[in-house]
Amino acid sequence: MTTDAAARTERARKIYGRGETAVTALDDVTVTFPSGQFTAIMGPSGSGKSTLMHCAAGLDPLTSGRTYLGETDLSTLSDTALTKLRRERVGFVFQSFNLLPTLTAAENITLPLALAGITPDQDWIDLVTATVGLGNRLGHRPSELSGGQQQRVAVARALATRPDVIFADEPTGNLDSAAGAELLGFLRHAVDEFRQTIVMVTHDPIAAEYADAVVRLADGRVVEERATSGLRS
Numbered sequence: 375m376t377t378d379a380a381a382r383t384e385r386a387r388k389i390y391g392r393g394e395t396a397v398t399a400l401d402d403v404t405v406t407f408p409s410g411q412f413t414a415i416m417g418p419s420g421s422g423k424s425t426l427m428h429c430a431a432g433l434d435p436l437t438s439g440r441t442y443l444g445e446t447d448l449s450t451l452s453d454t455a456l457t458k459l460r461r462e463r464v465g466f467v468f469q470s471f472n473l474l475p476t477l478t479a480a481e482n483i484t485l486p487l488a489l490a491g492i493t494p495d496q497d498w499i500d501l502v503t504a505t506v507g508l509g510n511r512l513g514h515r516p517s518e519l520s521g522g523q524q525q526r527v528a529v530a531r532a533l534a535t536r537p538d539v540i541f542a543d544e545p546t547g548n549l550d551s552a553a554g555a556e557l558l559g560f561l562r563h564a565v566d567e568f569r570q571t572i573v574m575v576t577h578d579p580i581a582a583e584y585a586d587a588v589v590r591l592a593d594g595r596v597v598e599e600r601a602t603s604g605l606r607s
């Protein structure tokens with residue numbers, strides 16, 4: 375396992391608003407997300423988890439400090455370059471699945487490649503699709519799939535471009551515990567078998583046990599960083 379940083383922040387500060395209503399969502403956060411590892415970000419509501427994820431993924435700029443994807447300092451990039459970087463080098467999984475309703479599961483999986491103008495590596499697409507176990511559901515639209523199946527499509531979609539990092543925001547938040555455990559098993563598998571780097575925001579201590587490390591935030595600061603068991607199902 376390499377320990378290069380797939381992504382990292384340096385003294386990251388994020389302030390929303392100004393004056394008396396200003397909120398410091400990130401307060402001097404320096405954290406590393408090692409390559410090929412599964413990191414969980416935990417902490418109470420309002421502690422800055424989503425803000426950290428959004429800033430590290432290049433969705434939202436910092437007020438001060440730096441955030442890097444590999445060697446790329448995101449603060450130096452234009453909006454166009456950031457969009458390109460997100461399409462080519464970052465994968466996303468959201469709590470609410472965010473699949474396109476008019477596309478089939480298979481079309482949703484290859485959409486990021488189409489958007490990035492990348493020719494699909496069919497062997498890779500077949501492998502990630504087989505891994506998430508959708509079988510004959512691939513020709514179905516999201517409304518014809520269970521929540522667990524939809525989120526598995528979202529994971530396959532995130533893996534399609536072989537991104538440097540997948541950021542997952544409460545990916546099991548809308549799933550029952552069985553579907554949630556299955557999904558976490560897939561994320562774990564992607565790290566173990568494909569050396570995928572994953573950063574997952576979660577409230578759930580059981581979900582965090584699937585990760586290799588936990589970064590805990592409180593009031594916009596890192597209050598704990600610890601290794602976990604990396605639970606394998």
Ligand SMILES: Nc1ncnc2c1ncn2[C@@H]1O[C@H](COP(=O)(O)OP(=O)(O)OP(=O)(O)O)[C@@H](O)[C@H]1O
Pocket residue numbers: 390391397398399417418419420421422423424425426
């Ligand atoms: N767009 C925004 N404008 C103003 N304040 C914001 C904005 N986004 C977040 N905040 C504030 O920043 C702080 C951190 O929010 P954030 O969403 O990052 O926390 P979180 O730990 O992800 O919370 P939750 O677990 O409830 O999703 C909170 O006080 C929140 O109210």
